[in-house]
Amino acid sequence: MWSTFIVTLKMNLRNKSSLFWLIVFPIALATMFNGVFGGLDKAMSITPVPVAVVQDTNWTNAVGADTLITALAGDGRTDKATGGDNADTTIGDIDIDIRLLDVTKVDSAAQARDLLTRGKTDGVIAADGDGRIALTLGSDTVATANNGTQDVGLDVSLAALDNVIDQYNRTSATVKTALKDNPTAALTRTFWNGIGSAMNGTKEISLTNFKPDVMARYYYALMGMACLLAMSYMIHTVTTAQANLSALGIRRTVAPLGRARQLLAGFLAGWLCSCACLLVALAYIRYVCGIAVGGREPLAVLAVVVASFMTCSFGTMIGAIPKLTDGVKQSISTAIACGLSLFSGLYGGFAMELSDLISRKVPLLAAINPTQQVTNLFYSLMYYDSTQPFIRTCAILLAMSAVFLMAGVIMLRRQRYEHL
Amino acid sequence: MTDITDTPAVHVSQLVKRYGDMVALDYFDLDVNQGEIFGLLGPNGSGKTTAINCILALLTYDAGTIRVFDQPMTPTSYALKRRIGIVPQNVAVFNELTVTENIDYFCSLYVPKKADRAPLVEEAIDFAGLQEFRKFRPGKLSGGLLRRLNIACGIAHRPDLIFFDEPTVAVDPQSRNAILEGIQKLNRDGATVIYTSHYMEEVEQICDRILIMDHGRHLALGIADELKAMIDTGERITIETFDLTDDALAAVRALPFVIEATYDGHELAVRCRRGDHNLVDLIGVLRGAGANLGHLTSRPPSLNDVFLELTGKALRD
Numbered sequence: 001m002w003s004t005f006i007v008t009l010k011m012n013l014r015n016k017s018s019l020f021w022l023i024v025f026p027i028a029l030a031t032m033f034n035g036v037f038g039g040l041d042k043a044m045s046i047t048p049v050p051v052a053v054v055q056d057t058n059w060t061n062a063v064g065a066d067t068l069i070t071a072l073a074g075d076g077r078t079d080k081a082t083g084g085d086n087a088d089t090t091i092g093d094i095d096i097d098i099r100l101l102d103v104t105k106v107d108s109a110a111q112a113r114d115l116l117t118r119g120k121t122d123g124v125i126a127a128d129g130d131g132r133i134a135l136t137l138g139s140d141t142v143a144t145a146n147n148g149t150q151d152v153g154l155d156v157s158l159a160a161l162d163n164v165i166d167q168y169n170r171t172s173a174t175v176k177t178a179l180k181d182n183p184t185a186a187l188t189r190t191f192w193n194g195i196g197s198a199m200n201g202t203k204e205i206s207l208t209n210f211k212p213d214v215m216a217r218y219y220y221a222l223m224g225m226a227c228l229l230a231m232s233y234m235i236h237t238v239t240t241a242q243a244n245l246s247a248l249g250i251r252r253t254v255a256p257l258g259r260a261r262q263l264l265a266g267f268l269a270g271w272l273c274s275c276a277c278l279l280v281a282l283a284y285i286r287y288v289c290g291i292a293v294g295g296r297e298p299l300a301v302l303a304v305v306v307a308s309f310m311t312c313s314f315g316t317m318i319g320a321i322p323k324l325t326d327g328v329k330q331s332i333s334t335a336i337a338c339g340l341s342l343f344s345g346l347y348g349g350f351a352m353e354l355s356d357l358i359s360r361k362v363p364l365l366a367a368i369n370p371t372q373q374v375t376n377l378f379y380s381l382m383y384y385d386s387t388q389p390f391i392r393t394c395a396i397l398l399a400m401s402a403v404f405l406m407a408g409v410i411m412l413r414r415q416r417y418e419h420l
Numbered sequence: 421m422t423d424i425t426d427t428p429a430v431h432v433s434q435l436v437k438r439y440g441d442m443v444a445l446d447y448f449d450l451d452v453n454q455g456e457i458f459g460l461l462g463p464n465g466s467g468k469t470t471a472i473n474c475i476l477a478l479l480t481y482d483a484g485t486i487r488v489f490d491q492p493m494t495p496t497s498y499a500l501k502r503r504i505g506i507v508p509q510n511v512a513v514f515n516e517l518t519v520t521e522n523i524d525y526f527c528s529l530y531v532p533k534k535a536d537r538a539p540l541v542e543e544a545i546d547f548a549g550l551q552e553f554r555k556f557r558p559g560k561l562s563g564g565l566l567r568r569l570n571i572a573c574g575i576a577h578r579p580d581l582i583f584f585d586e587p588t589v590a591v592d593p594q595s596r597n598a599i600l601e602g603i604q605k606l607n608r609d610g611a612t613v614i615y616t617s618h619y620m621e622e623v624e625q626i627c628d629r630i631l632i633m634d635h636g637r638h639l640a641l642g643i644a645d646e647l648k649a650m651i652d653t654g655e656r657i658t659i660e661t662f663d664l665t666d667d668a669l670a671a672v673r674a675l676p677f678v679i680e681a682t683y684d685g686h687e688l689a690v691r692c693r694r695g696d697h698n699l700v701d702l703i704g705v706l707r708g709a710g711a712n713l714g715h716l717t718s719r720p721p722s723l724n725d726v727f728l729e730l731t732g733k734a735l736r737d
Contacts, residue, residue, distance in 0.1 A: 003528035011516040240514070243478050247512035251573070254476050254506050255529035256498035418480055419439065420473055 001261045008237055008269035018232050021334075022277035026226040027284050033218055034289045046157045048073075048102040051135070052112035054126035055105050062127035068168050069125065072161070074099035100161050101125075122154075125165075131176070132169045135161060213382070219291045220378040221346035221355075224371035226281050227307045228337035230274035232330055234315025237266035238408070239326040244417045246326070263412070267312055274308040294382040299390060303377040306394045310370055313401035313408070320411035337371070344371040373397050427490050429454045429581050429612040430475060435484030437470055437636070444470045445481070445636040452614055454580075457607050459627030460616040461723060467636035468616040469509060472583050476506065488581065502530055505579030505611075509586045511570045513558050520545065520554045523572050530577035537577070544576035547602060564595030571599065575606060582606060584615045588622060600626050620723035632727055639730045644723065651729040653679065653721045654694035657702060660714030662686050668709030675701060691725075 012018060053059070053069055104121060106112045112124040122141040127133045137145075137158070145155040178185055185191040239245045241262050243253035252262060282304055285291045293300040318329050318336075341347070343365075345355035355375075359366040366372050373396050380389035432450035436443070445467050452458040460468045473479040475486055477493045486493050488500055513522045524541045531537040545551055548568040558566055567587060575582060584603060588596045604626055607613050617623050623630055624644045632639045632647065640647055654677070664683050672681045672690065677698050680691040688706075692698045699718050706713060 003525060003532070007514070007517065007521070007525045010521070011514055014516040247508045247510035248514065250473075250478060250508050251506060251512040251526065252529065253478060253495075254501060254504065255526070256501040257529045258496070258498070417478065420478060 001257065001265045004257070004262050004265035005269050008266045009273065011236075012233050012269060012273040015233075015236070018230075018236075018273075019277070021229045021232065022226060022274065023280050025229070026222055026281035029222055030219060030281070030285050030289050033215065033222070046098050046100060046160055047154065048099045049123065049154070049157050049161060050102040050104065050121045051123045051125050052104045052106050052115045052121045054109050054112050054124060055107060056109070056126070058127040058129055058131075059133075061129075062131040062133060062172075064168070064172070065127055065131070065133050068133075068164075069101065069103060072100040072164065073103045074101075100157060100164065131172055133165055135165055213292065216291050216382055217345060217352065217375065217379065219285045219289065220375045220382075221341060221344045221371070223278065223281065223285070223307075223378060224344050224374035225337050225341040225346055227274075227278055227304075227311050227374045228314070228340065228371055229334065230270075230277065230308060230311045231315035231318060231333040231337070233270035233273055234267065234312045235319040235329045235333055236326060237270055238263065238316055238319025238412070239329065241266060242320070242412065244322055244414075244420055250420065259412075263316075267316065270315065271308055271312045274311060275305055278304045278308060292382060293378055294384075296381045299381055299387070300378065303374075303381065303390070303394075306397050307374045307377060310374075310397045310401045310404070313404035314370065316408035317404040317411075320408045322411065340369050340371040343369050344375045346371075367396060368400070370397070370400060373400070427454065428452055428487075429489060430614065431485070431487045431490070432471070432475065433485045435471070435474060435481055435486065437467075437474055437479065437481045443636055445474065445484075448484070448633070448636060449638050450631065452612060453629075454612050455607070455610070456628040457603065457613040457615060457626055459623035459630040460614065460633065461618070461620060461623045461630055461727075462616075462633040463618050463727075466618075466634045468633065469585055470636070471633075472506075472585055472614070472616065476504070476583070502577075503580040505574045505577065505582040507571050507574035507582065507584045507587050509589065511558070511566050513566070513569055513573055515558050518555050518557055519550050519561075519569055519572075522558070522569060523576050526573040527576040530579075540576050540578060544572040547575070547605070548572035549598060563590055564592050564598075567591050567595060567599065571602065575611075579611060581612045581614070584613060586617055587615075588617070588619065596622070620727070624723055630723070632723070632730065634727075634731050640726065647723060647726045648721045651721060651726050652693050653725040653729055654692045655698060655721065656719045656725070657690045657692060657699060657717070658719075659688045659690075659702075659706065659716045660686065661688055661706065661711050662714075664688060664706075664711050665709060668706060668711055671705050671709055672702065675705060677701070 055066075059065060104115060106115065109124070109126060112121070112126065115121045116124055116136075116138045119138075119140070121138075123135050123137040125133060125135050141154070141158075145158050178191070240248040241252050241259060242249040253259060279301065282293075282300060286293060286297070286300070315333065318333055321329065324332075342351050343355055343358055345352035355366070355372065358369075359372075373393055376393045377390065377397070380393055384390070428451045430450060430452040432448060435445050435448040435450075437445040448467065448471060450460075450471065460471065462468050470479065474481045475488065475493060477486075477495045477497070488497075489503065491497065491500055493500060514525070517525065520541065523544050524537065527537045527541055527544070528534075531540060545554060548571055550565065550568060550572060553561060553565060558569065561569060567590075571584075571587060587603075588599055591599065600622060603613055603615065615623065615627060627644075629641065629643055630647060631641045640650060642650070662685070669681065669683050669688075672678060672688070677693045677695045678690055679693055682689050690702060692702075695701075703713070703716075
């Protein structure tokens, strides 16, 4: 049995086709994902916009404008970090921990326009006689922001900036109106607290175990597909052990080593090889592509072990189908892996929506899709605080394995055949 | 030939195997003595491989008895299986393993201890003449070398009984001779060999006894000369002649010892009954008819003639 295990291991490791599909293919696809999706994070992030701030008389009269700009430029945070206390990094009750501006202070509008014309800045911030501040953008900046393929993140930063300045202007107008009607209000803390709380904004909080990563699901789905491709190991092992499936099977069947022991040795070797291949793919996705597994790497390894067991069981069942050649079975397994991957969302936004739709509307179909379940293994590690969903998914995969193995054993239990 | 003991290596009695309506083995009988090379001769589809697969407990069968070394053969008769080697009709080796690894693996199924099997593997490599190809994978071997590897994998564990199922199909003459000599050597070393083929020359060359079968039936059994003696055909005469007239051909066909005579414009072929003066009489008729004679051959009866006479068709049909 030991020699069968070693020989199967050698054969698996020398099988170039399997190595390609189990190692090269997922790495190549992950690299492609990384290239295509890698910029999306940056596109959704806020980057500082270089602006010229006109510090003329109007600016000096605009109460709080300087504080706002200082906060948006993140200068206060720097001071805070270094122990300084001369500036605040909050507006109302919202912490500003993101730099929105890269400020160049100028004395006149002409100087600001000059910087804008020379491309040194993307816009100009200035105050009018009423104390309202405005952001003026250069035409090139507007064009760039509207072009989705250029300068990732600029449009998001400008939208945020516009929102903040608008809030400042509205709050400023409200304060002026209130103080005009009731000049003594400024003396009360309640008034200023009320103004502060009137400021609203978007605050980032985490509801999940780990910071969500929209693209991670594609990589998890890729793991699901790679996992199913590992069926090829067991298909080859079973085919070459069965007298009714190959001449090699005849030779091995007439040997005095029981077939169950030969198949068990082959199964263990196949399991080990598929685990090793998938761990290589996982390591690449985790450490080269930077896709997290919720900080639960040991459980991710366990996920690979469980997923590999399932795929070896599946391969045993496909391999045991009588009257089909090894090549036909390998083709069937590839078709199954590619087909089921559609429903686990590997092939882009449409597939992802389809996968979500199936999970919502027909959860049973999602539950019996092995690629979906392998995807879910990693997904549950990433998003859930509890390990309960992960354990549940493991249980589903083990149940699937039991069904596949049972079907395989039923087909393999014959010791003599009607035909060879 | 080695000593033959009383207990048959293989005993098959009244074996019936049906594939649906088709009868593959029709009350087939077989007794192979220990120490002999036994030939199973029959055309493709005659039931040779089916008989072997039944004996090896690979196929179910509908009726009959099979005993190997006087014990019933079942899929779990591991002690018996340890004494058996098989060289299947199709090359059965792992393409991912080298020559040495293939032989070592198949030997390991019979001889688990590495130390015990290492000399056996070396012996098998030497036997098959694969010394220079130890590290080659099957994909790099020629057809003849592949067949030799196939044989080495089946005999490395030194079995007492070896089944060779058409081992020389698609093999060049040089490799074929090497294979046949190897089989004879195995037999000299004590192995009982069951050899199936549809090549009568091979069977005649190496087998001690021959069983001719067709349509799953046992047609005749004996040593080659006994089988040839069973038939009426004596010799086959071919004569090169370019001017044989129809009258001359008719005169040849009228000779009492002529079973069949054919002429294709340049060669006259005559199948004769047994007789002491067939050739002389035939030449006399042709000379009398004024035919000019060229190259002439006279060949004694072959196993193909035996098969032809028993079944009415040639062995290679």
